[in-house]
Amino acid sequence: MSHHARPTEAAARRPADPSAMSLDRRTLLQAGGWIVGASGLALAAGCTRTPSPSPTTGTTATAGGAATAPWAPPSEPMAFPEGFRWGAATSAFQVEGSTTADGRGPSIWDTFAALPGTIDGGATGDPAADHYRRWRSDLELMSSLGLGAYRFSVAWPRVQPTGSGAANARGLDFYKNLVDGLLERNIHPAVTLYHWDLPQPLQDAGGWPARDTAARFADYAAIVFDALGDRPADWFTINEPKTTAYVGYLYGSHAPGLTDPEAAVRAVHHQLLAHGLAVQAFRARRAADADAGIGIALNLQPVYAAIGAEAAATRADAVENRLFLDPVLRGEYPTDAIGKLAGQLRADPAALETAVHDGDLATIAAPCDHLGVQYYGVTAVDRSGGNVEMYPKSEASWQQVHAEGFYETLTRIRDDYPAIPLVVTENGIPDRGPDGTLADVERREYLRTHLQQAARAIDDGVDLRGYYAWSLLDNFEWARGYTQRWGLVHVDFDTQERIAKDSAAWYRSVIEANAVAPGE
């Protein structure tokens, strides 16, 4: 299999500090083939309950030194609970195109993509998958794939072109029509309010490092809640606040392209505050028994330790996972995420302390109806906190593929936090090569092995309610532009023709059976 190894602008910009590198999913250190020996595997704190087999020996060394046999899937299909929601996901900027239609204002991604050298091939959000104009035929496509649910995001700059003030009715109409079209086809809508397309005027006023952006988000959320009325839906406030804070404000390879550690820390807090304020706005508008619930969508992963790196891995776990899970689910920030030690987010801890006002944590921890979990792979660190490659990477340089890490992530949330229903809001893998393939065996195997781990977690008592494959369509993959294809459905970006890949047919059979069968 040929990787299209291309030096990326992200790699070129990566910081010299190796411990900082571990924080950036999109600028991961190219580990130069350095694989830590099996005997060096250990699991970071928080991941010790479900040790992971080493890639080479099948035994596991945990921080506590225990070793267990690897898990083997049963030879029978693994069934999912009745009513389990099977879906696929997209986001507005990645699929819609039509970036100036019907009064849409500019977002930070329009601005960022227009800068030379930011996006592979100089690509922009036009045409993307032209979904803004093709949504009706895309609904037919979803029906033909047998989807029971569809996760999409609302573009804030369509609803409030300047990020504040009166709603733009034409922008809202698009989403009302989309939701009605889904419901007519018996496809459950999962609506994300923010998937990275901040209105540019709000960035000009300071962006997520500015506290006022959280208040603006609450206003915007209220507009969307009112517009969509009582339609049944699962709501998600913010998609991956970690990626926005670290990749957008610290490493600069996503919009808005800044490299300011303290700004990144404030961006974490204000996104979480925005989430909490939106939950309040939701509760103020929805009857408790409404057929709708709300939560946040967090990207999470186990953090493994190379030999002697347990302390660094524990801190990296705070940066990757607990900095988001603890405030949302427990109303407190971890104390070991930010500082100068190996594995920490290298910023002044005062940036967080001064950003947190009285009452913020109670707002952030407002009870939610579900938690969105986005799982792509694992992280592993050495004793300096630098990234280590322990498992094979996909075409995405930041993705170390390890299906058992999915089980570990799901069970860890169950074990370490108060009970909350989980929904897997993203999980997937890109095609090899910029042109992709319809015979996407690798994706089918990725989905199959990950769904087996999801079923295993459910069998072990995890309250998992749904699963959304990323992505329905090939689309604009951020800094990778149109060169990295994550869709179940291939898109020809010149003609906008859609062709289902083999994995889509396979996924349809999983949905029909409500079960995942063992591999051949």
Ligand code: FCB
């Ligand atoms: C996730 C993003 C999604 C897409 C996938 C590949 O982190 O939420 O938009 O880029 O990665």
